Amino acid sequence: MSAFSAIGEHAEHDRNEYTPGVEPQPTWCPGCGDFGVLKALKGAAAELGLSPEEMLVCTGIGCSGKLNSYFDSYGFHTIHGRSLPIARAAKLANPGLTVIAAGGDGDGYGIGGNHFMHSARENHDITYIVFNNEIFGLTKGQTSPTSPKGHKSKTQPHGSAKDPIRPLSMSLNAGASYIARTAAVNPNQAKDIIVEAVEHDGFSHIDFLTQCPTWNKDAKQYVPYIDVNESEDYEFDNTNRSEASEMMFETENVLNEGTVLTGRYYVDDRPSYQQEKRQIGEIPEEPLAERYFDDSYEWERVYDTFLDKHK
Amino acid sequence: MTDDELIWRIAGGSGDGIASTSQNFAKALMRAGLHVFTHRHYPSRIRGGHTYTEVRVSADPVKSRGDGYNFLLALGDSFARNPQENAYYGNEEVKPLSENLDELAEGGVIVYDSGLLDTDDIPDFDERVEENGWHVYDIDLRTIAREHGREVMRNTAGVAVTCAIAGIEPQVIKSLMEDTMSEKVFEPNMSVFDDAYDTVREEFDADAPDVSVPEGEHDEEQVLISGSDAIAYGALDEGCRFIAGYPMTPWTEVFTIMSQNLPEVGGISEQVEDEIAAAALAVGASHAGVKAMSGSSGGGFALMSEPLGLAEMTETPVVLVEAMRAGPSTGMPTKPEQADLEHVLYTSQGDSHRVVFAPSDAEEAYKQTRRAFQIAYEYQIPAIVLYDQKNGGELRNVPASVFDEEPNPDIGSVITEAELEDAPHDPSGKYNRFQHEGENGVSPRSVPGQKGGRYLATGNEHMPAGHISEDPDNRINQVNRRMEKMEAIRADLDNDEDTNTHYGPEDAEFGILTFGSQQGTVEEAVDRLNDRDHSVKMLGVSEMAPYPVEEVTEFVQSVDEVLVIEMNASAQFRGLTQKELGRFGEKLSSLLKYNGNPFEPDEIVDGFVTSIVEDGTLPGHETKFVPAASD
Numbered sequence: 033m034s035a036f037s038a039i040g041e042h043a044e045h046d047r048n049e050y051t052p053g054v055e056p057q058p059t060w061c062p063g064c065g066d067f068g069v070l071k072a073l074k075g076a077a078a079e080l081g082l083s084p085e086e087m088l089v090c091t092g093i094g095c096s097g098k099l100n101s102y103f104d105s106y107g108f109h110t111i112h113g114r115s116l117p118i119a120r121a122a123k124l125a126n127p128g129l130t131v132i133a134a135g136g137d138g139d140g141y142g143i144g145g146n147h148f149m150h151s152a153r154e155n156h157d158i159t160y161i162v163f164n165n166e167i168f169g170l171t172k173g174q175t176s177p178t179s180p181k182g183h184k185s186k187t188q189p190h191g192s193a194k195d196p197i198r199p200l201s202m203s204l205n206a207g208a209s210y211i212a213r214t215a216a217v218n219p220n221q222a223k224d225i226i227v228e229a230v231e232h233d234g235f236s237h238i239d240f241l242t243q244c245p246t247w248n249k250d251a252k253q254y255v256p257y258i259d260v261n262e263s264e265d266y267e268f269d270n271t272n273r274s275e276a277s278e279m280m281f282e283t284e285n286v287l288n289e290g291t292v293l294t295g296r297y298y299v300d301d302r303p304s305y306q307q308e309k310r311q312i313g314e315i316p317e318e319p320l321a322e323r324y325f326d327d328s329y330e331w332e333r334v335y336d337t338f339l340d341k342h343k
Numbered sequence: 344m345t346d347d348e349l350i351w352r353i354a355g356g357s358g359d360g361i362a363s364t365s366q367n368f369a370k371a372l373m374r375a376g377l378h379v380f381t382h383r384h385y386p387s388r389i390r391g392g393h394t395y396t397e398v399r400v401s402a403d404p405v406k407s408r409g410d411g412y413n414f415l416l417a418l419g420d421s422f423a424r425n426p427q428e429n430a431y432y433g434n435e436e437v438k439p440l441s442e443n444l445d446e447l448a449e450g451g452v453i454v455y456d457s458g459l460l461d462t463d464d465i466p467d468f469d470e471r472v473e474e475n476g477w478h479v480y481d482i483d484l485r486t487i488a489r490e491h492g493r494e495v496m497r498n499t500a501g502v503a504v505t506c507a508i509a510g511i512e513p514q515v516i517k518s519l520m521e522d523t524m525s526e527k528v529f530e531p532n533m534s535v536f537d538d539a540y541d542t543v544r545e546e547f548d549a550d551a552p553d554v555s556v557p558e559g560e561h562d563e564e565q566v567l568i569s570g571s572d573a574i575a576y577g578a579l580d581e582g583c584r585f586i587a588g589y590p591m592t593p594w595t596e597v598f599t600i601m602s603q604n605l606p607e608v609g610g611i612s613e614q615v616e617d618e619i620a621a622a623a624l625a626v627g628a629s630h631a632g633v634k635a636m637s638g639s640s641g642g643g644f645a646l647m648s649e650p651l652g653l654a655e656m657t658e659t660p661v662v663l664v665e666a667m668r669a670g671p672s673t674g675m676p677t678k679p680e681q682a683d684l685e686h687v688l689y690t691s692q693g694d695s696h697r698v699v700f701a702p703s704d705a706e707e708a709y710k711q712t713r714r715a716f717q718i719a720y721e722y723q724i725p726a727i728v729l730y731d732q733k734n735g736g737e738l739r740n741v742p743a744s745v746f747d748e749e750p751n752p753d754i755g756s757v758i759t760e761a762e763l764e765d766a767p768h769d770p771s772g773k774y775n776r777f778q779h780e781g782e783n784g785v786s787p788r789s790v791p792g793q794k795g796g797r798y799l800a801t802g803n804e805h806m807p808a809g810h811i812s813e814d815p816d817n818r819i820n821q822v823n824r825r826m827e828k829m830e831a832i833r834a835d836l837d838n839d840e841d842t843n844t845h846y847g848p849e850d851a852e853f854g855i856l857t858f859g860s861q862q863g864t865v866e867e868a869v870d871r872l873n874d875r876d877h878s879v880k881m882l883g884v885s886e887m888a889p890y891p892v893e894e895v896t897e898f899v900q901s902v903d904e905v906l907v908i909e910m911n912a913s914a915q916f917r918g919l920t921q922k923e924l925g926r927f928g929e930k931l932s933s934l935l936k937y938n939g940n941p942f943e944p945d946e947i948v949d950g951f952v953t954s955i956v957e958d959g960t961l962p963g964h965e966t967k968f969v970p971a972a973s974d
Contacts, residue, residue, distance in 0.1 A: 036792030109801035121627030321632035342566035
């Protein structure tokens with residue numbers, strides 16, 4: 033019998049179940065794109081039939097890091113840039129959990145960039161939502177890794193001399209097996225993409241454009257958006273790596289020119305890290321976390337198992 | 344070094360199999376009933392460079408590398424660089440011989456591979472041999488090896504020569520080689536062994552030196568074990584089934600042992616992108632209900648500061664190990680030092696509250712690693728095992744019965760789903776996982792996936808259900824509860840006999856205080872001092888945090904003066920002791936060593952006699968005396 037009976041209940045869940053019954057109410061600014069992520073995530077969780085208690089939402093630091101304050105599930109609000117290693121380990125420890133990591137563009141593409149690259153490479157079976165508002169919001173408007181070249185801020189008074197990160201291309205090169213971009217202004221597409229990302233067996237990366245009405249004055253820049261999978265103007269096969277790469281490159285090029293392209297950019301069915309590791313016998317068949325609650329499990333003794341080679 | 348013991352030094356180049364040959368030699372003699380202790384000296388380099396391992400062999404228990412040595416087996420360095428005389432790092436080719444002469448005892452033995460080494464390259468070699476009464480055996484080990492097998496088998500030839508001179512029964516070595524080698528390799532090695540053995544017995548005066556291996560017998564079965572082995576085994580017996588790490592010398596040993604053993608017991612090892620990730624993964628796995636660990640050495644541990652603080656704030660149990668090496672920065676990667684004590688005690692922002700153990704040897708490492716897990720999971724607090732390149736890497740014989748213990752997979756203060764039904768929740772249905780009240784400061788945790796247990800873990804200050812809050816009253820309650828754990832743990836440890844070690848006559852006049860890896864060496868020094876009519880006892884402290892204030896206070900009060908022995912330049916352990924005790928500044932002086940080599944017993948004896956008894960000045964600069972505040 034499982035010690036974690038919230039896992040795999042397959043009950044019906046209403047989207048309101050993921051709203052905490054009391055405070056805290058979101059402290060995001062009016063018009064903030066983060067509301068869009070919260071709404072889409074609640075919709076997706078309900079559609080997936082997930083119990084709040086079989087979900088672990090790990091966040092970083094920043095406005096985005098407050099997601100799990102306003103989304104009612106198990107939550108781990110970690111430290112700046114480190115949501116991914118915590119999320120990865122939780123999934124390895126208990127694969128039955130639905131593990132979602134989330135953070136901002138500075139959190140994921142800046143300070144946590146190394147974790148992003150390696151989590152994608154290893155293809156952990158988790159979903160990573162990056163709130164991309166092209167700015168450091170909570171610290172009051174500094175230039176971020178995705179801010180456009182020339183972006184002026186208090187810390188970049190003469191305009192940034194740096195080209196922005198290309199999040200989608202970086203993700204593809206690192207090895208993510210599901211890559212999408214959506215925008216807060218497009219809640220239905222966002223919800224559908226989160227559902228697909230969670231269902232995807234491997235590392236799913238969603239670059240989620242979230243306008244910052246306070247510090248990024250071009251808050252309306254993510255409207256109108258175009259879905260590259262549906263628009264007739266764009267033709268590409270998102271299971272073909274080269275075509276996906278070209279589409280991403282184009283998408284990143286035009287964003288700061290005012291054209292907001294979104295959609296599913298890359299889907300790869302290569303085995304997840306969990307599958308690969310099980311294949312070589314380095315991950316147990318039963319969830320490791322269950323073992324500590326299983327009174328009948330016979331724990332190995334060092335004395336019997338490993339000591340002979342020292343004699 | 345006493346008359347009836349062998350301290351055998353095998354020297355060569357990195358990559359020449361020095362470590363494995365010496366390990367087999369030590370194990371063979373352990374099986375023959377002797378006590379063995381090894382000391383490794385090696386460079387941060389894959390191939391080539393001066394390296395040696397000492398094996399001390401005695402009929403009686405040995406606790407340190409001893410002083411100097413009496414038998415040198417100098418093999419060539421196959422990968423020596425810079426053979427020019429004026430090269431910055433000197434002539435590496437002759438280093439297996441030239442670098443080892445200073446510490447060789449009078450009347451000692453030199454066996455060198457004349458196929459690779461030429462004594463003409465060593466200044467004043469013949470004069471020094473004459474002066475010190477050394478017995479020199481120049482044997483072409485390389486040619487013997489080539490004749491019967493391959494050149495690498497010259498190590499076997501060297502061991503055979505050692506047996507012939509030191510009177511070790513060949514079968515002692517041969518039977519171990521048979522166990523560890525495939526038949527294909529074993530056969531030519533036997534021919535090499537026999538040829539080399541016979542050559543010495545027939546063509547040289549093998550019995551001339553007064554160096555021999557004594558007879559010995561063990562009361563019970565022994566195992567040859569390192570501190571790194573013992574830490575890994577302690578973790579495994581506590582049900583640790585998850586490790587995350589990044590390679591760094593010397594911590595890599597624990598990581599490697601765990602990684603090789605975990606799959607066999609259905610555990611998971613993760614080699615990850617950096618040490619920030621490594622510690623964060625351990626925290627994540629523990630949060631999700633698994634007993635987990637990580638670790639590193641100085642620089643890598645520095646990267647773990649933030650996840651360590653997160654574990655404190657979120658009250659996530661985790662065990663980290665820190666294998667010290669000489670710092671600062673990259674320092675001397677393969678040399679021991681005890682200078683990361685303050686680093687592990689205080690790193691990470693805010694009021695730190697963590698448990699730190701510094702075991703002295705393999706047996707303590709096993710027991711204290713187990714204690715670290717028990718405390719971490721019971722009290723929901725990070726626990727650190729602090730050791731170093733010395734006690735991590737040295738091999739010694741330990742009774743197998745030390746490990747004849749039951750596993751303890753208890754996950755600690757975790758609430759069950761059944762208990763959650765009646766547990767306090769906030770109005771939104773979140774479990775109050777961080778209640779203001781808790782026995783010994785502990786509020787039971789739930790685990791993701793449990794029904795009725797959801798909460799928010801956060802590095803921000805938080806309310807009982809985890810919601811972020813800066814409310815002053817809540818803040819005081821949460822801080823007080825978290826800090827309360829330290830006092831409860833201190834009380835727990837006061838009853839623990841496996842941590843701090845008292846040694847020597849209880850009514851002694853003087854005291855020596857030490858911590859971690861130097862303890863065994865200090866014990867030998869204490870024996871020698873008392874043999875010479877000094878009155879000295881030792882307290883070896885393993886509890887770095889919480890610090891055993893009462894026990895150390897009593898010790899310091901019971902003697903006239905205390906010498907604090909540690910391997911660093913800033914007297915960190917003495918500083919900690921004074922801070923915790925809040926007095927005795929006038930009673931505590933220091934003997935320090937930080938040249939990359941651990942203390943030898945006679946250095947402590949000399950340091951004590953010169954500085955404490957005679958109030959004199961230490962000759963040389965190998966060790967440094969720092970007087971007490973009153974002097």
